[in-house]
Amino acid sequence: MGKVETFYGNTLFVTTFLGGITFAVMILLIQSPSNIISHSAHLPSYYLKLLITGAAMTSVFLIVASVGMIRVAAGEKTVDHIFSKFMNLFATIGYFGLLALLPLLLYPFSHVGAVALFLTELVLGIIFIITFLKT
Numbered sequence: 001m002g003k004v005e006t007f008y009g010n011t012l013f014v015t016t017f018l019g020g021i022t023f024a025v026m027i028l029l030i031q032s033p034s035n036i037i038s039h040s041a042h043l044p045s046y047y048l049k050l051l052i053t054g055a056a057m058t059s060v061f062l063i064v065a066s067v068g069m070i071r072v073a074a075g076e077k078t079v080d081h082i083f084s085k086f087m088n089l090f091a092t093i094g095y096f097g098l099l100a101l102l103p104l105l106l107y108p109f110s111h112v113g114a115v116a117l118f119l120t121e122l123v124l125g126i127i128f129i130i131t132f133l134k135t
Contacts, residue, residue: 008073012066015091018098019062025105026055043108051104058097065090099125 029052068087071077077084099121107114 008069011091012069012073015062015069015094016066019059019066019094022055022059022062022094022098022101025101026052026059029055051101054097054101054104058094058101061090061094061097065094096125 029048033048065087068083068090072079072081072084072087103114103118103121106117
């Protein structure tokens with residue numbers, strides 16, 4: 001097993017785990033919306049729908065990426081293949097979707113914590129983009 005297959009195997013594990021956790025969060029939001037609503041009465045009416053939709057979209061991107069990465073990790077597709085590039089794109093969209101979802105999940109419980117988390121993610125995102133563009 002080469003370095004590429006090992007890398008995709010590890011990425012597959014992380015993507016599958018995060019997709020499953022995001023799916024579980026979506027199910028919990030659907031089953032017990034009163035937990036979110038009871039902590040903050042001033043939330044807009046569309047807030048819970050936004051959370052559920054965001055969790056569903058993030059979960060879909062991560063799960064599709066993990067299913068597709070099985071073929072790349074097994075060595076059936078090369079890294080340069082368009083299929084591999086799409087699976088990387090889906091995984092990246094899922095990761096960033098999860099980052100966008102975390103402050104929204106935290107907001108009803110701690111406004112300051114949600115803002116601090118968002119600013120931290122923003123700074124780390126800028127560092128990531130600058131580092132990514134240099135390579």
